[in-house]
Amino acid sequence: MGRAVRENEGETKVSEYTRRDFLKTAGLAGAALAVPGKLAGMTPAGQRQASPTATGPGGKRKKVIVVGAGLAGLVAGYELDQAGHEVTILEAQLRPGGRVLTLRAPFSDGLYAEAGASRIPNTHDLTIRYAHEFQLKLVPFYPASGQYVNQIAGERLLGKLGAASHWPVALTAEEQRLGRAGMWQKYALSAAKQLGNPAAPGWSPKPFASLDGVTFTRFLRQQGASAAAVRVMTLGMDYDGASALRILADLAVNGNVTENYKIGGGNDQLPRAMAQRLSTRIHYGAMLQRIEQDRSGVRAFFLQGNLVHQSEADHLICTIPFPVLQRVQFQPPLSDERLNAIDSTHYLSATVLFFQEERRYWQADGLNGFALSDWPVAVSQPTFDQTDPRGILAATLTGSIALREAGLPEDRRISTVLNEMETLFPGARENFEGGVSKAWNNDFWAKGAMQWFRPGQMIEFWPYMASPVGRVHFGGEHTSPWPGWMQGAIHSGLRTAREVQEAAS
Ligand SMILES: Cc1cc2nc3c(=O)[nH]c(=O)nc-3n(C[C@H](O)[C@H](O)[C@H](O)COP(=O)(O)OP(=O)(O)OC[C@H]3O[C@@H](n4cnc5c(N)ncnc54)[C@H](O)[C@@H]3O)c2cc1C
Incomplete structure (x- = not known):
């Protein structure tokens, strides 16, 4: 040395x-x-x-x-x-x-996408400060134009991300009126506020032990959310049995995120x-x-x-x-x-798949290549601000389907999820040039995506x-x-x- x-x-x-x-x-x-x-x-x-x-x-x-x-x-x-x-x-x-991993190969013509960390909320002062310290350019994570796809119960709703004028599931009249953002506010964010600042020195989860005793989705039901409301709220994401306290603390510490960035050229x-x-x-x-x-x-x-x-x-x-x-x-x-x-701290399962498409054919329909679905999958299009006419659709799977896909050979993973892409962005199969995936559970140096306490773990392991x-x-x-x-x-x-x-x- x-x-x-x-x-x-x-x-x-x-x-x-x-x-x-x-x-x-x-x-x-x-x-x-x-x-x-x-x-x-x-x-x-x-x-x-x-x-x-x-x-x-x-x-x-x-x-x-x-x-x-x-x-x-x-x-x-x-x-x-x-x-x-x-x-x-x-x-x-x-x-x-x-776990900050920008994939450049095997994509064509200098295209790139994030297999790990992708989004920097504007409340993340430290990440932003280090990006500045190293003179890296922060650019918007989400495109300003184009419609997003929200898919639920087999219906494709176009509009803003996670927003719809009417959700085609059995929400109560109040939930329908509140919309997705309003339901998050009512059932989760108001409870998160009660936690104080989990990043403050000396903060302890102990006073909130009862919240650590249930899963986040169970907690939402206890708060009065209908089953349909939980389905709408968790669009694009399997909460994978997370402790309610783990998720509420995350909401509390992230604060009011109004913008999201990424590092231009790759994180x-x-x-x-x-x-x-x-x-x-x-x-x-x-x-x-x-x-x-x-x-x-x-x-x-x-x-x-x-x-x-x-x-x-x-x-x-x-x-x-x-x-x-x-x-x-x-x-x-x-x-x-x-x-x-x-030995026991649970980690979220995540598998990310990338589909290189010959052209950004979705733009002709006014779409931007971003989607949330109750499969559940979250799709982003990291190439929306890149110059090549080709595009990459990136699908992030979490929880049990991520684990299931991790167990499949690469070509089967790509073909099963490509079918799902076809329902979100019809034409995905026809324009498909090649795909690649990253199953974080199979990564020898990570063995999972991120710490994701199960009920009881936050209090016991803190x-x-x-x-x-x-x-x-x-x-x-x-x-x-x-x-x-x-x-x-x-x-x-x-x-x-x-x-x-x-x-x-
Ligand atoms: C799919 C996914 C999506 C994500 N999305 C976001 C996001 O949108 N925004 C965001 O901010 N964050 C996101 N994250 C989280 C972010 O990537 C991580 O929080 C962060 O990168 C973790 O950094 P770390 O240094 O703690 O751990 P790591 O990045 O895992 O670093 C640990 C290092 O230790 C090395 N190592 C392991 N074992 C040994 C050993 N025995 N000897 C020597 N070295 C060893 C590993 O090779 C690795 O380089 C995401 C992560 C994943 C997986």
């Missing part, structure tokens, strides 16, 4: 103070990090500068191993490196980004830009197998090039998803409670998600108040970096 080389000692000193000061506060107090939602008002990275402050116990330059070069590990590594610590990142794959540019800055501090093809720690330090044993290597440090930040962490050994062993959380064990710190989206979002991964990267920064030795 090479030592981190600092190119310009004088310059580094300034940024060291800035970064250390930044780590004390950045993004860790929820609303305390006020970043305006409007892009025009964003705080440029350079303006983060603050007056130098005493570094306190964190003043010592520490050796830190970060495991995982997804956004959580990259942010932790980047901030600690900028603050002058000696950082080594171990990444099992040969690329950075983890993978963010992790790639960070990785480029970290350069040789990242070791690719390095699979963590075992962590040992004692009072004086921590050791990581990892497989690289068929050889087991050992690396020593003062602290280790582990950002790998829990289903993958199950394969890592700890010495001394973790507590039974923590092992149970690692104390064991983000708390450190000695010199080992746990990050990743699953440990954050924004599970399942890039914002969560980044937030956890900042939190773990701060834990290391503030540790006495």
Whole structure:
């Protein structure tokens, strides 16, 4: 492991103070990090500068191993490196980004689509700020023109996303009048408001244990939603037995989203830009197998090039998803409670399929290639702002159908879901040039899409998600108040970096 080389000692000193000061506060107090939602008002990275402050116990330059070069590990590594610590990142794959995965192959003519993280809500201050820091352009996720398809009970309704003047299912008169957005407000958002701010320091799920005892869909029925209302509300998404508290906390923490963005050219540019800055501090093809720690330090044993290597440090930040962490050994062993959380935390099943179409034939009917269906599937058209006349329809399946498709060979997956595409956008088969899919449950380095607590899990596992064990710190989206979002991964990267920064030795 090479030592981190600092190119310009004088310059580094300034940024060291800035970064250390930044780590004390950045993004860790929820609303305390006020970043305006409007892009025009964003705080440029350079303006983060603050007056130098005493570094306190964190003043010592520490050796830190970060495991995982997804956004959580990259942010932790980047901030600690900028603050002058000696950082080594171990990444099992040969690329950075983890679940931020922009597919360019096998598409033609420079087209691309997102297999993982795709949408950045305008309330995600941290994601937006890092995109700005690396001078990446944020562009609208949804097209401003064209009609959306909402398909329910076999009927295709055209209009705005998730909106219809009349839903052809057995809603009550009030639900029909409220519409989908009104039903979300009545049955879910008002309850979410009661949770306070789950991103605030010290927030605990304990007072809301009863909400953790039921699935989200059961909760909606308890709130008075008819079965048809649940069907309309969950259009495009299988909530996969999620705890009501998990989903309500997500609604609470995301706030009032009024716009959604993506990174022009592909979301993978963010992790790639960070990785480029970290350069040789990242070791690719390095699979963590075992962590040992004692009072004086921590050791990581990892497989690289068929050889087991050992690396020593003062602290280790582990950002790998829990289903993958199950394969890592700890010495001394973790507590039974923590092992149970690692072994049992449920992850959402998701399979994403991409259909390259010879031309955007749906435009002739005034459609934009986006759809929600009660199959359930959510369809987006990531190519709406790309120049090639071809188009890609991207279908995201969740829950049991995602799992079922994950079990099929690639060609059968493509052909079954292409049939569904045909019902949403007639002509899909005729214009089809080729397809590809990504089943996140089959991904050896993720084993699922995102942390998705089942009933009872949020209360039981909460104390064991983000708390450190000695010199080992746990990050990743699953440990954050924004599970399942890039914002969560980044937030956890900042939190773990701060834990290391503030540790006495
Ligand atoms: C289908 C899907 C849709 C999504 N949609 C959105 C969205 O619209 N908006 C949004 O903001 N977010 C979205 N997300 C979530 C977002 O992608 C994640 O929250 C975020 O990327 C997670 O980052 P992470 O660093 O926590 O984990 P990861 O990205 O999983 O990084 C962990 C890293 O650890 C590595 N690793 C694993 N095991 C080992 C080992 N033993 N040794 C060394 N390295 C190891 C992995 O290779 C990986 O690179 C989506 C995710 C999926 C799957």
